[in-house]
Amino acid sequence: xxxxxxxxxxxxxxxxxxxxxxxxxxxxxxxxxxxxxxxxxxxxxxxxxxxxxxxxxxxxxxxxxxxxxxxxxxxxxxxxxxx
Amino acid sequence: xxxxxxxxxxxxxxxxxxxxxxxxxxxxxxxxxxxxxxxxxxxxxxxxxxxxxxxxxxxxxxxxxxxxxxxxxxxxxxxxxxxxxxxxxxxxxxxxxxxxxxxxxxxxxxxxxxxxxxxxxxxxxxxxxxxxxxxxxxxxxxxxxxxxxxxxxxxxxxxxxxxxxxxxxxxxxxxxxxxxxxxxxxxxxxxxxxxxxxxxxxxxxxxxxxxxxxxxxxxxxxxxxxxxxxxxxxxxxxxxxxxxxxxxxxxxxxxxxxxxxxxxxxxxxxxxxxxxxxxxxxxxxxxxxxxxxxxxxxxxxxxxxxxxxxxxxxxxxxxxxxxxxxxxxxxxxxxxxxxxxxxxxxxxxxxxxxxxxxxxxxxxxxxxxxxxxxxxxxxxxxxxxxxxxxxxxxxxxxxxxxxxxxxxxxxxxxxxxxxxxxxxxxxxxxxxxxxxxxxxxxxxxxxxxxxxxxxxxxxxxxxxxxxxxxxxxxxxxxxxxxxxxxxxxxxxxxxxxxxxxxxxxxxxxxxxxxxxxxxxxxxxxxxxxxxxxxxxxxxxxxxxxxxxxxxxxxxxxxxxx
Numbered sequence: 077x078x079x080x081x082x083x084x085x086x087x088x089x090x091x092x093x094x095x096x097x098x099x100x101x102x103x104x105x106x107x108x109x110x111x112x113x114x115x116x117x118x119x120x121x122x123x124x125x126x127x128x129x130x131x132x133x134x135x136x137x138x139x140x141x142x143x144x145x146x147x148x149x150x151x152x153x154x155x156x157x158x159x
Numbered sequence: 160x161x162x163x164x165x166x167x168x169x170x171x172x173x174x175x176x177x178x179x180x181x182x183x184x185x186x187x188x189x190x191x192x193x194x195x196x197x198x199x200x201x202x203x204x205x206x207x208x209x210x211x212x213x214x215x216x217x218x219x220x221x222x223x224x225x226x227x228x229x230x231x232x233x234x235x236x237x238x239x240x241x242x243x244x245x246x247x248x249x250x251x252x253x254x255x256x257x258x259x260x261x262x263x264x265x266x267x268x269x270x271x272x273x274x275x276x277x278x279x280x281x282x283x284x285x286x287x288x289x290x291x292x293x294x295x296x297x298x299x300x301x302x303x304x305x306x307x308x309x310x311x312x313x314x315x316x317x318x319x320x321x322x323x324x325x326x327x328x329x330x331x332x333x334x335x336x337x338x339x340x341x342x343x344x345x346x347x348x349x350x351x352x353x354x355x356x357x358x359x360x361x362x363x364x365x366x367x368x369x370x371x372x373x374x375x376x377x378x379x380x381x382x383x384x385x386x387x388x389x390x391x392x393x394x395x396x397x398x399x400x401x402x403x404x405x406x407x408x409x410x411x412x413x414x415x416x417x418x419x420x421x422x423x424x425x426x427x428x429x430x431x432x433x434x435x436x437x438x439x440x441x442x443x444x445x446x447x448x449x450x451x452x453x454x455x456x457x458x459x460x461x462x463x464x465x466x467x468x469x470x471x472x473x474x475x476x477x478x479x480x481x482x483x484x485x486x487x488x489x490x491x492x493x494x495x496x497x498x499x500x501x502x503x504x505x506x507x508x509x510x511x512x513x514x515x516x517x518x519x520x521x522x523x524x525x526x527x528x529x530x531x532x533x534x535x536x537x538x539x540x541x542x543x544x545x546x547x548x549x550x551x552x553x554x555x556x557x558x559x560x561x562x563x564x565x566x567x568x569x570x571x572x573x574x575x576x577x578x579x580x581x582x583x584x585x586x587x588x589x590x591x592x593x594x595x596x597x598x599x600x601x602x603x604x605x606x607x608x609x610x611x612x613x614x615x616x617x618x619x620x621x622x623x624x625x626x627x628x629x630x631x632x633x634x635x636x637x638x639x640x641x642x643x644x645x646x647x648x649x650x651x652x653x654x655x656x657x658x659x660x661x662x663x664x665x666x667x668x669x670x671x672x673x674x675x676x677x678x679x680x681x682x683x684x685x686x687x688x689x690x691x692x693x694x695x696x697x698x699x700x701x702x703x704x705x706x707x708x709x710x711x712x713x714x715x716x717x718x719x720x
Contacts, residue, residue: 096231122237123228124264127279130271 077142089132107143162358165344169395170331171372177313261287406684436680444480446677447655466529474537512545534574584608589637592644606656665689670698
């Protein structure tokens with residue numbers, strides 16, 4: 077399992093459109109993807125979950141990925157979050 | 160029954176009540192958990208495919224985006240997981256589980272410190288309502304299979320409901336809650352469907368009625384009207400249609416009087432969506448963009464960024480056409496919790512509008528900065544409301560200068576020569592207009608407040624409705640004084656109160672020397688027609704007798720032939 081802290085450096089944080097893009101990207105992987113922020117843990121494939129975290133630009137969250145394609149998933153998701 | 164006018168026009172039709180399905184859910188446990196779970200699977204599939212279908216068939220980009228977002232929400236794994244959990248662990252019936260899950264997600268969104276996220280709570284409610292209508296097997300929101308000629312009555316109408324409304328079938332809307340800037344009101348004006356909002360008790364009284372007729376302008380509602388009334392309505396509707404067709408030939412015409420004086424007809428708006436109706440009706444610009452609702456619809460003050468986006472969208476929609484933005488006009492009579500305003504005995508004579516803004520730079524500066532930033536994208540002007548004294552203008556301008564300096568230092572571009580104007584709505588400002596005119600680029604007369612303050616009459620008070628009149632010579636004298644004061648300084652004067660759309664008075668206002676009329680989009684063409692057929696010299700001849708009139712009855716007599 078990959079377990080890393082990541083600082084989100086997207087201009088609008090994980091707002092509506094980026095949140096939707098995040099979920100679309102997450103669902104392309106088989107691995108389980110979990111995001112933790114402010115002690116709240118959510119499913120990375122859930123738009124409601126991601127949006128209910130309200131992560132803004134410059135905040136750090138924890139990313140856990142477990143599954144057969146975890147390395148590829150981590151690579152593209154961490155690139156996405158710091159784009 | 161009466162409410163608030165949201166969109167003018169006559170209409171009648173069969174009553175269709177749109178219910179809040181959340182209120183229909185009864186707390187219950189299930190004896191057959193497997194059945195609840197399989198129902199959930201079945202309904203989920205239907206809801207998601209329905210939403211995908213809606214998004215495919217949507218006619219505007221906004222609608223497509225709404226339904227796309229909704230179909231993602233409907234298929235959301237967290238949402239599903241929580242519902243299944245509630246069914247399994249608490250043996251709740253499906254409808255209860257959906258409602259509880261939706262409410263808990265809505266609470267999470269509403270608690271976030273960001274306007275955008277807060278509003279998403281409504282989207283969750285919308286999607287959950289779709290599940291509930293299926294789970295409870297009610298067809299109240301079958302908006303897509305409406306009969307012809309219906310009037311929709313609801314507590315409030317949600318964005319996704321309005322997006323589905325078939326303009327050819329719905330004759331009118333009535334809602335219990337909401338003001339003229341509510342979502343329902345804005346949509347009604349865009350679709351040009353008569354509508355009344357804030358009609359308290361309408362759901363209860365309409366429950367036993369089958370037909371309703373409304374007068375959207377007077378905001379009057381008639382349940383189960385007589386045949387006589389319906390015949391009268393038919394004539395009104397026919398007249399309105401013919402009149403609209405006739406007016407259509409003025410759509411591309413210039414607002415020039417018969418003797419060659421160029422005037423302009425602008426529109427009063429409150430939202431981005433309103434610009435569509437303005438352009439469709441040939442509006443030459445926006446004479447009044449109200450910004451109150453940006454501040455009233457949320458639990459915290461809107462950020463500079465969200466205001467900037469709002470002003471920018473309107474600037475872009477209007478292109479080269481001028482857009483006059485009125486800074487925050489709010490006071491003790493409105494409930495805006497985060498402002499922490501104390502209730503006042505006389506809210507209209509109290510702490511409101513520019514008086515609050517000059518005191519609260521934390522509110523005023525973000526708005527001014529947002530307007531300045533948006534001025535880079537169109538032809539924007541700034542207008543300060545409720546000015547009573549010279550000093551208020553000086554102070555407001557100082558704060559504006561500070562904002563300009565800040566933006567300059569931050570290398571953010573804006574229109575450095577942005578025009579600044581004031582509302583003339585307090586008699587003191589009208590009396591001092593020659594002095595005030597030296598400080599600003601334009602005046603705009605707000606007649607609703609000007610009349611209220613001049614005659615000391617509350618226009619909402621039924622017992623005093625006889626006193627409140629556009630035709631009162633005291634008001635006309637103040638307007639005359641304002642225009643004379645402006646002329647001395649060589650600045651233009653517009654009018655954005657409802658007196659500007661009083662067609663009987665167009666000639667007098669032209670005669671007094673008014674330069675622009677700012678009206679609701681539905682009135683643009685009728686005012687323009689009046690301008691085109693008027694002769695300014697002839698109009699001017701009306702002025703002395705009106706200014707010499709003893710009372711409004713005498714003024715009315717002058718206009719009665």
